[in-house]
Amino acid sequence: MSTWPEWLPLRPELAPMSPYGAPQVRADASLNTNENPYAPSTALVDEITTRIKDVSKSLNRYPDREAIQLRTELAQYINSQSGTEFDISNIWAANGSNEIIQSIFLAFGRSSALGFTPSYSMHSLIAKVTATPWIDGIRRNDFSLDVDSACAQISSFAPALTFITTPNNPTGSAITIDEIEKIAQEVSTRGGLLVIDEAYAEFSSEKSAVTLIAKYPHVLVIRTMSKAFAFAGVRLGYLIAHPQVIDAMRLVRLPYHLSTLTQAAASAALEFKSELLGTVAQIISAREAMAFELERLGLVVVPSCANFLLFSGFGIESAKLWEKLLDRGVLIRDVGLSGYLRVTIGSAAENAQFISVLQEILGGSKE
Numbered sequence: 001m002s003t004w005p006e007w008l009p010l011r012p013e014l015a016p017m018s019p020y021g022a023p024q025v026r027a028d029a030s031l032n033t034n035e036n037p038y039a040p041s042t043a044l045v046d047e048i049t050t051r052i053k054d055v056s057k058s059l060n061r062y063p064d065r066e067a068i069q070l071r072t073e074l075a076q077y078i079n080s081q082s083g084t085e086f087d088i089s090n091i092w093a094a095n096g097s098n099e100i101i102q103s104i105f106l107a108f109g110r111s112s113a114l115g116f117t118p119s120y121s122m123h124s125l126i127a128k129v130t131a132t133p134w135i136d137g138i139r140r141n142d143f144s145l146d147v148d149s150a151c152a153q154i155s156s157f158a159p160a161l162t163f164i165t166t167p168n169n170p171t172g173s174a175i176t177i178d179e180i181e182k183i184a185q186e187v188s189t190r191g192g193l194l195v196i197d198e199a200y201a202e203f204s205s206e207k208s209a210v211t212l213i214a215k216y217p218h219v220l221v222i223r224t225m226s227k228a229f230a231f232a233g234v235r236l237g238y239l240i241a242h243p244q245v246i247d248a249m250r251l252v253r254l255p256y257h258l259s260t261l262t263q264a265a266a267s268a269a270l271e272f273k274s275e276l277l278g279t280v281a282q283i284i285s286a287r288e289a290m291a292f293e294l295e296r297l298g299l300v301v302v303p304s305c306a307n308f309l310l311f312s313g314f315g316i317e318s319a320k321l322w323e324k325l326l327d328r329g330v331l332i333r334d335v336g337l338s339g340y341l342r343v344t345i346g347s348a349a350e351n352a353q354f355i356s357v358l359q360e361i362l363g364g365s366k367e
Ligand SMILES: Cc1ncc(COP(=O)(O)O)c(C=O)c1O
Pocket: 033, 034, 095, 096, 097, 098, 099, 120, 165, 168, 169, 197, 199, 200, 223, 224, 225, 226, 232, 235, 236, 237
């Protein structure tokens, strides 16, 4: 923890905090941030280059503040995936879904926010940074979400914002659309907004919560191009919601927040959506193969609908195993859950390296 000098007028609630982020260290196999291992194809790189060259001629001007073309294309993408009828008025886009989360807190975090732990830690972190009291909701011991208990917790706390991440990070487990609807009904009787973080939706066969928005205007759905779309470096996240929620996003966004270059690159990626999403099936089958290998090593794997696996049963401290893996060139994630580690599904070579190094560390004793 940093100690801050007295002359620095840091807001007191920030003083005990540390900057969020997974260690960015070089490794042969980088399996720690749930990125997609497949780099853009030459055809996509060419398309991005052409578009960037084209828009670069007007970089003396501010970007389209409303990102009209990109938001229209994002609406089309969601409609094609979920059979919905959204248009630009239902979509907001920002620099990664983290910025979307921040804007949601800035606009609506007027009392408290509730999320079910363990889940994506940026929800509670952004709550802290934006001075919204955070409530750590409870899951079952196996980390699955008990929907009746979730509804009871919503009813007793009546938070301004309730966060559900499905598939959940770091567990990978998903809830069904019927379960989400039950929670949406509870939220509508208690007041407040239900925020569904669907960063990993494309890896799951569950129906998206975007299909509930027409019936439940207080349901907000966050998506990202960082995972299935293999576009983490561009930083593009988006929100699908009722038009008045989108209008509120405009109140808190910084003017010209989404650069011309970001808009052009994201638009090019959307044109290549079939190619990019083509990697999803490969990642899912590699995930199943890796779960099998981990279980073969005697480990316990949480069933996952995402591009990562949470596993336990290795019999040493999580931090120790994490370090031993890193010493051998494999970087995975210690998510701060004692006895568990999370591994992202990587390329075939990375996955093979991870399994072989893990087997070597565990000494084959668990086979
Ligand atoms: C559940 C969840 N939401 C949001 C994000 C942030 O994604 P982005 O890269 O769009 O900011 C992540 C990243 O790991 C995530 O796991």
